[in-house]
Amino acid sequence: MPELPEVETIKNELEPFLIGHRITGITLCWEGIVREPSPQEFCSRLVGQRVTGITRRGKYLLFHLDGGILIIHLKMTGSLLLKQGTAQLDRFIRAIIYLDGGVAIYFRDPRKFGVMRLVRDASPVIGNLGPEPLEDDFSAQVLAERLQKRKAPLKAILNDQSLVAGIGNMYADEALFSARIHPQRSGSSLSPDEVKRLHRSIRQVLQGAINDKGASVNTYFRPSGEKGTAHFEFRVAHQGGKPCPRCGTPIERITVRGRGTYFCPRCQRFNYRIGKYRFSS
């Protein structure tokens, strides 16, 4: 499932094939993939436009065109595959975007959660996103301020795109393990030191996964069709029952706010300490 590292990888690997190229045609195999405008208007307005840039914001991909912005969200199972000329369709291809020069992007999405929008102004879509966790302005101080008033469990907070953009279920678990913080602790309960650890862990986990070209746990593929390797580095995510790489205790799986959550019950204790006082559930 594409989260920030996967979307960043897709952006990086699509970019050299798209910049400066013109869209010559669209095939919608499933119209529901277009959120706005109508499928007909989407196609007619898109054809003929030139791609001037690609950026990522949170888990959104933004294709900057000379007459608008194509916003794609891959949700759970979407992937964007680069093909030369006419490639064979599998039954999960939902749309094809043809470019001059014979390259095409195949939007593959078994679960049909993925969405495309063609807009003039991206801010209604991405305006509520929190800071980019790998940008310089995302400091431990910023994280501390944003966690201060939050009573929800950290696992839910990290998945909240308005708190920090781009973190999903897998990397929330990895960051909390790396910071040695229990996923059910509340945002406001963290000590300053714990906030610093969490801040550093978020950045390390995400950057590490980008370096590994993303995690192929389910249906994530890079535009080339290759898989990423970040899942081989997972220490708790999807590792239920396996020994913790730090202490050997079996990794547990619990449900937090409806999300499957993996953690080490020994390294990530619920107990916490403020000054000389120790608290626990």
Place this chain on the structure above:
DNA sequence: CCCGGAACCTGAAGGC
């Protein structure tokens, strides 16, 4: 404002 839950989807996995 904040929280919880349903809806959107369909393949995979488990139960009987």
Place this chain on the structure above:
DNA sequence: TGCCTTCAGGTTCCGG
């Protein structure tokens, strides 16, 4: 073998 149920989870929407 096969039918049925449940689960997976990013985002949006709705109700309390």
